[in-house]
Amino acid sequence: xxxxxxxxxxxxxxxxxxxxxxxxxxxxxxxxxxxxxxxxxxxxxxxxxxxxxxxxxxxxxxxxxxxxxxxxxxxxxxxxxxxxxxxxxxxxxxxxxxxxxxxxxxxxxxxxxxxxxxxxxxxxxxxxxxxxxxxxxxxxxxxxxxxxxxxxxxxxxxxxxxxxxxxxxxxxxxxxxxxxxxxxxxxxxxxxxxxxxxxxxxxxxxxxxxxxxxxxxxxxxxxxxxxxxxxxxxxxxxxxxxxxxxxxxxxxxxxxxxxxxxxxxxxxxxxxxxxxxxxxxxxxxxxxxxxxxxxxxxxxxxxxxxxxxxxxxxxxxxxxxxxxxxxxxxxxxxxxxxxxxxxxxxxxxxxxxxxxxxxxxxxxxxxxxxxxxxxxxxxxxxxxxxxxxxxxxxxxxxxxxxxxxxxxxxxxxxxxxxxxxxxxxxxxxxxxxxxxxxxxxxxxxxxxxxxxxxxxxxxxxxx
RNA sequence: GAGACAGUAGCUCAGUUGGUUAGAGCAUCGGAUUGUGGUUCCGAAGGUCGUGGGUUCGAGACCCAUUUGUCUCCCCA
Numbered sequence: 415x416x417x418x419x420x421x422x423x424x425x426x427x428x429x430x431x432x433x434x435x436x437x438x439x440x441x442x443x444x445x446x447x448x449x450x451x452x453x454x455x456x457x458x459x460x461x462x463x464x465x466x467x468x469x470x471x472x473x474x475x476x477x478x479x480x481x482x483x484x485x486x487x488x489x490x491x492x493x494x495x496x497x498x499x500x501x502x503x504x505x506x507x508x509x510x511x512x513x514x515x516x517x518x519x520x521x522x523x524x525x526x527x528x529x530x531x532x533x534x535x536x537x538x539x540x541x542x543x544x545x546x547x548x549x550x551x552x553x554x555x556x557x558x559x560x561x562x563x564x565x566x567x568x569x570x571x572x573x574x575x576x577x578x579x580x581x582x583x584x585x586x587x588x589x590x591x592x593x594x595x596x597x598x599x600x601x602x603x604x605x606x607x608x609x610x611x612x613x614x615x616x617x618x619x620x621x622x623x624x625x626x627x628x629x630x631x632x633x634x635x636x637x638x639x640x641x642x643x644x645x646x647x648x649x650x651x652x653x654x655x656x657x658x659x660x661x662x663x664x665x666x667x668x669x670x671x672x673x674x675x676x677x678x679x680x681x682x683x684x685x686x687x688x689x690x691x692x693x694x695x696x697x698x699x700x701x702x703x704x705x706x707x708x709x710x711x712x713x714x715x716x717x718x719x720x721x722x723x724x725x726x727x728x729x730x731x732x733x734x735x736x737x738x739x740x741x742x743x744x745x746x747x748x749x750x751x752x753x754x755x756x757x758x759x760x761x762x763x764x765x766x767x768x769x770x771x772x773x774x775x776x777x778x779x780x781x782x783x784x785x786x787x788x789x790x791x792x793x794x795x796x797x798x799x800x801x802x803x804x805x806x807x808x809x810x811x812x813x814x815x816x817x818x819x820x821x822x823x824x825x826x827x828x829x830x831x832x833x834x835x836x837x838x839x840x841x842x843x844x845x846x847x848x849x850x851x852x853x854x855x856x857x858x859x860x861x862x863x864x865x866x867x868x869x870x871x872x873x874x875x876x877x
Numbered sequence: 878g879a880g881a882c883a884g885u886a887g888c889u890c891a892g893u894u895g896g897u898u899a900g901a902g903c904a905u906c907g908g909a910u911u912g913u914g915g916u917u918c919c920g921a922a923g924g925u926c927g928u929g930g931g932u933u934c935g936a937g938a939c940c941c942a943u944u945u946g947u948c949u950c951c952c953c954a
Contacts, residue, residue, distance in 0.1 A: 419945085419946095472952060476952085476953090555947090556949070564954095738954065764954085765953095765954035825910095826913080826914080828913095829912095854912090856914090
């Protein structure tokens with residue numbers, strides 16, 4: 415007999431783990447609702463064509479494809495076709511509707527864009543929605559990386575106002591503040607500054623190369639970035655220009671002022687700088703001084719996804735060695751991929767599995783999360799069992815979460831069960847109690863026990 | 878796609894340059910104790926040592942292959 419297992423990179427969530435995850439989900443949901451976002455859910459699977467080509471070459475390889483079923487029902491002609499396609503498939507990274515035409519959701523943004531295009535006539539724009547669902551990636555799992563993980567996304571589509579950016583920054587900072595996550599940095603940058611950067615170093619067509627190299631600054635340092643820039647065909651003068659810009663120091667206002675001077679030769683960069691300035695001003699107006707996170711302009715922030723066009727954001731914590739715990743940005747033409755032009759959107763995503771791992775590692779979950787039933791009724795069988803059931807019904811009618819031990823097992827066994835399940839009270843409805851029309855109520859934290867009437871017990875349990 | 882490490886009871890792990898019948902803790906079940914748990918004591922059950930081959934008088938240990946998992950690079954949340 416082989417031991418059961420689950421697929422690599424997936425996890426079961428025990429009752430205690432689910433409660434902790436729900437603690438995060440509920441907190442985020444409340445914030446999203448407070449900011450006027452509406453819930454949305456989309457299918458676990460999408461048509462493959464909806465997803466392919468949206469996440470870059472690397473992303474396409476990481477999409478989980480679903481094998482068509484019902485193959486046994488195919489006619490002979492289809493079977494021949496099938497064999498032919500299989501032969502092609504085995505050779506190279508190739509896919510065909512004969513073999514697969516559906517795939518598991520890779521993120522929440524593309525399905526959202528698809529939804530917006532499909533329902534464009536019903537939606538009141540600007541449309542603000544949040545979505546908390548699992549996504550799947552055929553990546554190699556490692557610390558903080560899973561093949562099935564949840565994203566909590568929050569996007570506004572149909573408005574170019576930077577108020578949206580400012581509000582999303584607030585949502586991030588409010589959420590991490592409420593979760594009490596320490597040493598959080600919300601990094602902000604603009605794709606337009608990166609585009610301007612590539613103009614200034616004389617290689618506007620190399621923007622992707624520059625951003626990819628620059629994104630690794632934290633990991634490989636400036637020397638490593640220099641090396642990578644050279645490999646990607648940036649000349650010495652260009653690298654020097656990049657270095658000047660990267661080395662801009664000071665608070666956000668000081669950085670912006672310096673960038674304005676250094677990058678005055680690029681209209682694009684100046685537009686990006688103005689965007690950040692306005693975003694920060696809006697954010698200042700709606701933010702709360704109590705939020706502990708650091709909101710910092712970081713010119714080296716790049717972000718992988720290629721559809722971002724304006725402001726980009728990424729959230730990290732220095733408290734634990736972990737990749738980013740959230741990210742997002744502005745995409746001017748997301749729905750254009752599905753034929754709807756001039757529909758700008760901006761959104762952020764919370765990586766709640768990583769947030770969970772960080773809170774767990776730092777022991778930051780509230781201790782009172784493990785609730786569940788408050789009281790267990792012991793079972794003495796026969797008429798006592800019937801008596802216990804009548805009490806059980808009365809407790810539940812009074813809104814008290816209660817359970818009865820389903821078998822007339824040994825007293826000791828039932829008590830041990832109550833202890834292990836962390837019940838706060840145990841009710842002992844035995845012969846004596848039943849004869850008196852009362853019950854024994856034992857407080858499992860203090861060990862105290864008292865004989866009371868049912869109404870009085872309900873009073874105690876309700877408080 | 879590339880690399881490092883690991884796989885022994887349900888779980889976490891010991892296991893001496895290769896030497897009788899492979900151990901512990903926790904969990905489970907039974908008993909001391911058929912109305913009093915969390916902190917008692919006694920006992921029982923539980924193993925093709927991931928799989929296949931090889932070296933050897935002898936392999937849980939050494940070698941090769943394979944598989945699964947963890948981690949790192951790449952990329953990402």
